[in-house]
Amino acid sequence: MKIFQREQRSLFGEILDWMLTPLLLLWPVSLALTWLVAQGIAGNPFDRALEYNVRALAELVAAPQPGLAQFSLPQPAREILRADDADQVVYQVLDGRGELIGGDRDLPRPQDDARPPPGEVRLRDAELRGLDVRVAYVWVALDAAGTQQALVQVAETREKRSVLAAEIIKGVMLPQFVILPLAVLLVWLALVRGIKPLSQLEQRIRARKPDDLSPLDERAVPLEVAPLVSSVNDLLTRLKDSIATQKRFLADAAHQLKTPLAGLRMQADLAQREGAGTDELKQSLQQIRRSSMRATHTVNQLLALARAENGGVPITRQPCDLPRLVMDVVQEALPRAMERHLDLGYDGAMPGAPGVLLDGNPTLLKELVRNLVDNAINYTPSQPGRPGVVTARVLADPYGQVLLLQVEDSGPGIAATERELVFQPFYRALGTDADGSGLGLPIVLEIAGQHQAAVTLEDTHPGRLPPGTRVNVRFSGLVKGARAP
Structure with missing residues (x-):
């Protein structure tokens, strides 16, 4: 078991998490808000009373x-006021000097710094003998100027409100305990159906x-996929083309190697026959040497092409x-x-001239040349x-923008109709008798592509016979402003 190995997640699990996690996180928030709202709803009618x-x-x-307060509450009214089976109801009346003239002495007074105008009823929460109570109070003016005021308070415990x-909370929350599992189940079923096309x-x-x-x-899958x-x-198309190219390449390589190997076998059979003279043996050995060199050259070029085609690395x-x-x-x-x-x-x-440094791979560049x-x-x-003439040439841009490699010869040239075909592996120009495998220019094209270079063909001597061939390789990836060591 590998430590720190990340567990592979499924798309189904990711979507389910993103849908259910907010739902499960918001549910407790919903319960808390419901509790607060229920407290307010439950308290409103009792506050009005x-x-x-x-x-x-x-x-x-x-x-x-003026300034003198009197309060008288008949006994029947007192009994009606306190006739509550669930909560305790107390009242208090204080005159302008704060003296008790009726009710319960223990009921706390409101803060004087927030005294409302006379006749305006206010509500507050308080504590009376260890119990939480809801208090309604009002100030009553005892003179025309309102300088002397009596305080009237009525307090009630919170039992009915809590019940x-x-x-209310029970009526709201109980359906949620049924709806939430159903919602989770429906989300799960919807996801199963939604990812069914992927399956x-x-x-x-x-x-x-x-x-x-x-x-x-593509028509049998969802739009998003x-x-x-x-x-x-x-990818399948490119893979198919690549496999076809490899099969064709292997078939051509086998065909190219078949001829020199068959020649080797034939010359070996001729050398082994009875009565073969010294001259015949020498001639057979020369043919064997030539065939082996051709096979070796073909194999070396195949290896060079394989190195050049590095698969995008x-x-x-x-x-x-x-x-x-x-x-x-x-x-x-x-x-x-x-x-x-x-x-x-x-x-x-x-060597060492300005603008001749190329940012590249020396081994591959040497193979190209x-x-x-x-x-x-x-x-x-x-x-x-x-004698035939072969010239290699490097032309440098003094501004370090372009570096041009030319290799030209005085040979028969390449027809304009074949100048694209000769870059295909194993293709040889028509009418060519020289030894070769048809891999040289494909190798050049592959290496040039890895160096962002362009390869073109033209006649060395246009209008003359033979016209010759000039290969131009134009590089642009230079190390600007540098000189060779």
Whole structure:
């Protein structure tokens, strides 16, 4: 069991969490708000009754002379006031000097700093002998100026209010205990039905055969999933094309290797036959050597193409002196060129010149130049007194914007109709007798693409015969303002 491994979550679980979590979090808030509202609703009718009672008692306060208060509550009225089976009801009447002239002495007085005008009834919460009470009070003027005021208060315990609030809360909350589980169940069922097309899509994909790369039906999935299915279809199309290309590549590679290997076997059989002379043995060995070199060259180019086609993995880059790389390749190819009586040379920018540093992979760039030079050597004929010419050239932009690599020859050239076809693996221009596998230019194109370079073909000598071939590789990823070491 791996520690710190993140548990894989399902889409169903994520949506269910996002829908139910707010619901479950808001439910206690709803209960609390219901409790507060119920308290207010339950208290309103009892507050109105308290206000009525305190007004009735205030009307019984008399002022026979200014500043003097009298209060008289008949016994039947006192009994009616206190006739409550659930709550205790007390009253209090104080004269202008704060002396008790009726009711209960223990009822606390209101704060004087918030005294309302005479005749205005106010309500407040208080405590009386350890019990929470609701108090209604009013000030009664004892003179015309209102300087002397009597206080009338009626207090009631909160038992009836609590009972009514509990009934209201019970009536509201009990249905919620039934509705909430039903809501959760309905959400779950809706999600099951909502993601059913995804399950069906999964089943269709799992039921496919390994070689079935046909596109998925985008009309059979919800609108929100259609972009995902479209992306999968694009991937399947690219994968199908890639597999087809690989199969064609392998078939062509097998065909290219078949000829030199068959030649090796035939020459070996000729060398082993009875009565073969020394000259015949030498000739067979030369053919074996030539066939083995051709097979080796083909295999090396296949490996180079495989290295160049790195599957989209970014290549490692560093500043590369392109003239130095080209001159190294030209020097390596000189023995082959001399063997074929070719004039191989280099001109253009020198190593260390301004604007010749290229931000690239030196191994791949050298492979690119090597294939261009090898192609030029292979396809350029040479005659005594009229040697073929192969020239490699690097032209640098003084402003460091573009670096141009050219490899040109004096060979038969490539027809304009074939200049796109020659970049396909194993394709060889019509009428070509030279040895080759048809992989050189595909390797060049692949490496150039990894360096954001453009490859073009043109005649070396337009309008002349033979026209020759010039390959232009235009680089733009330069290390600006730098010089080679």
